Amino acid sequence: MKRLVIISGLLSGAFVTLVFLLNNPVSSAGLSGxxxxxxxxxxxxxxxxxxFSPAGLLxxxxxxxxxxxxxxxxxxxxxxxxxLQDSSGQPVAIATRLSSVSKxxxxxxxxxxxxxxxxxxxxxxxxxxxxxxxxxxxxIRDDLLSVFGPSEDAEYAxxxxxxxxxxxxxxxxxxxxxxxxxxxxxxxRPDPDKPGHYAGMISLITPxx
Numbered sequence: 001m002k003r004l005v006i007i008s009g010l011l012s013g014a015f016v017t018l019v020f021l022l023n024n025p026v027s028s029a030g031l032s033g034x035x036x037x038x039x040x041x042x043x044x045x046x047x048x049x050x051x052f053s054p055a056g057l058l059x060x061x062x063x064x065x066x067x068x069x070x071x072x073x074x075x076x077x078x079x080x081x082x083x084l085q086d087s088s089g090q091p092v093a094i095a096t097r098l099s100s101v102s103k104x105x106x107x108x109x110x111x112x113x114x115x116x117x118x119x120x121x122x123x124x125x126x127x128x129x130x131x132x133x134x135x136x137x138x139x140i141r142d143d144l145l146s147v148f149g150p151s152e153d154a155e156y157a158x159x160x161x162x163x164x165x166x167x168x169x170x171x172x173x174x175x176x177x178x179x180x181x182x183x184x185x186x187x188x189r190p191d192p193d194k195p196g197h198y199a200g201m202i203s204l205i206t207p208x209x
Contacts, residue, residue, distance in 0.1 A: 038203060038204040038205070038206070039087070039201055039202070039203040039204075040084040040085060040086065040092065040093065040120075040201065040202050040203075040204075041084070041085045041086075041087075041089075041199070041200070041201050042082040042083060042084045042085070042095065042199060042200055042201070042202060043082065043083055043191060043193075043194075043199040044080050044081070044082055044191070044194065044197055044198075044199070045080075045081045045082065045083050045094075046080060046081040047078065047079075047080045047081075047197065048069060048078060048079050048080070049069045049074065049077055049078030049079055050069075050075065050076055050077060050078045050101070051078065051196060051197065052078070052099075052101070052114060052136060052139075053143075053196075054139075054140045054143050054144070056076065056101070057101055057112050057114070057136050057140060058107065058112065058140075076100055076101040077098065077099065077100040077101075078098075078099050078100075079096070079097070079098050079099075080096070080097050080099075081094065081095070081096055081097075082094065082095040082096075082097060082118075083095075084120065084202070092122065093120050093121060093122045093123075094120075094121055095118055095119060095120040095121065096118070096119050097116060097117065097118045097119075098116070098117045098118075099114050099115065099116045099117070100114065100115050101113075101114055102114055102115050102133065102163065107137070110135075110137045111135050111137060111160075111163070112135065112136050112137045112140055113133055113134060113135050113136065113160070113162075113163065114133070114134045114136055115131075115132075115133055115162075116130075116131070116132045116133070116134060117129075117130075117131055117132075118130045118131075118132070118202075125175055125176050125177070126173060126174045126175020126176045126177035126178070127173065127174045127175060127177065128170050128172070128173045128174075128177050128180055128204070129170070129171055129172040129173070130169065130170050130171065130184055131167065131168055131169070131171050132159060132168050132169070132184065132186070133159070133160055133161065133162035133163070133168055134158040134159060134160065134186065135158055135160040136158060138156045138158070139156055139158075139188070142154060154189060154190060155187055155188070155189045156187060156188045156189070157185065157186075157187050158186055158187065158188050159184070159185040159186045168183070169181070169182060169183035169184060170182045170183065170184060170204065170206070180206060181206070181207060182204065182205050182206035182207055183205045184202055184203060184204045184205060185202075185203050185205070186200055186201065186202045186203070187200055187201050188200045
């Protein structure tokens with residue numbers, strides 16, 4: 001009887017822990033952005049490296065989640081080329097992005113982050129460089145819950161405040177955009193054309209708005 005009570009207690013504790021993780025009340029809230037004149041929808045043209053699967057995001061040894069870059073030092077990073085479109089679906093810009101799993105994440109506080117460095121280039125206009133932090137915990141949570149059925153029309157506001165209070169937002173520009181500053185926010189959604197990958201929307205907020 002005593003053994004049964006101990007086992008029941010362990011199972012109950014594990015269940016409570018799982019429920020807490022999946023519905024974490026202290027999870028970092030995403031910074032949402034409206035689709036305005038400086039909002040762009042993007043999809044990935046080229047991609048290499050860790051695709052940030054749940055195992056890859058949690059840094060589990062031996063699982064980077066995607067194609068390897070061939071070196072252990074960059075096993076938790078990826079590189080991609082993005083095509084940006086306006087609200088009418090017209091391609092208007094191209095971007096390069098480097099991302100890496102953040103070492104400051106904490107699954108028990110609902111914060112599993114990635115650090116992103118994005119350079120957007122508009123032909124004959126200029127470019128902006130942006131540094132950001134994304135909390136990918138909502139994607140992991142939904143992946144775990146997918147055993148009960150896939151999420152339909154899932155969309156995630158992933159931009160969040162960095163754990164170490166590092167500067168985020170638009171940190172530089174070139175061409176006609178020299179001196180530009182401001183912030184940005186980003187949402188992700190599963191890419192129906194590329195299973196296991198995401199497309200998204202990025203909203204730029206500049207001081208003139």
